[in-house]
Amino acid sequence: MGESVPGDLGxxxxxxxFREYFGQMTRLAHLLGADDAExxxxxxxxxxHQRWDSLIDHTRVAGYLRATVVNMSRSRTRHLRVVRRAPxxxxxxxxxxxxxxxxxxxxxxxxxxxxxLSRRQRExxxxxxxxxxxxxxxxxxxxxxxxxxxxxxxxxxxxxRKHLGDDLGGAR
Numbered sequence: 001m002g003e004s005v006p007g008d009l010g011x012x013x014x015x016x017x018f019r020e021y022f023g024q025m026t027r028l029a030h031l032l033g034a035d036d037a038e039x040x041x042x043x044x045x046x047x048x049h050q051r052w053d054s055l056i057d058h059t060r061v062a063g064y065l066r067a068t069v070v071n072m073s074r075s076r077t078r079h080l081r082v083v084r085r086a087p088x089x090x091x092x093x094x095x096x097x098x099x100x101x102x103x104x105x106x107x108x109x110x111x112x113x114x115x116x117l118s119r120r121q122r123e124x125x126x127x128x129x130x131x132x133x134x135x136x137x138x139x140x141x142x143x144x145x146x147x148x149x150x151x152x153x154x155x156x157x158x159x160x161r162k163h164l165g166d167d168l169g170g171a172r
Contacts (some may be wrong), residue, residue, distance in 0.1 A: 012058065012061075014048075014049060014052055017048075017061055018045055021061075021062060021065055022041055022045065025040075025041035025044055025045075025065055025066070025069045026038050026040075026041040028041075028066065028069050028070070028073075029041055029069050029072070029073045032069075032070065032073035032074070032077070033073065033077045034072075034073040034076045034077060035076070035080060036076065037073075040069055040072045040073055040076060041069060043068075043072060044065050044068040044069045044072060045065070047068055048061065048064060048065060048068070051064075109164070110164070113160060113163040113164055114126075116159070116163060117156055117159055117160070120142070120152055121152055121155060121156035121159065122156070123142060124138060124142070124149055124152045124153050124156055125153070125156050125157075125160075127141060127142075128153060135149045135150060135153075
């Protein structure tokens with residue numbers, strides 16, 4: 001990796017070139033407006049290393065590095081312009097304190113009712129509505145038939161309606 005070119009005793013090693021030019025290439029990328037100048041300089045050296053054995057004239061390495069850094073910086077700043085121009089998704093509005101209080105109260109109420117259900121009914125509802133599993137996946141998880149899952153879901157929803165009232169609706 002850090003060896004000079006075979007037969008060329010005066011050629012610098014890759015390691016020598018890295019020590020000599022890395023700082024210059026980082027500064028060049030920074031001055032060209034790259035936000036990740038050190039990464040660009042490192043990538044330029046990676047590209048150089050990939051071509052190291054096929055280079056004919058090692059005295060032109062500095063020029064190759066500079067050209068690579070310029071092209072990569074140009075590409076990076078072009079990419080950043082496009083990204084910054086694209087509309088950003090607005091973060092969702094934070095729910096009000098009242099909405100959070102009602103949701104918390106409803107959550108506590110639902111948990112209190114879930115405790116009243118049988119273990120199997122509770123498991124089926126949690127797997128279906130919280131983990132969003134299909135009937136077949138629930139059946140596989142619990143080791144029962146899909147028909148049993150459907151019947152258990154139906155009975156569990158009836159029990160929830162009985163305890164919570166009919167404000168659950170018909171969502172299944």
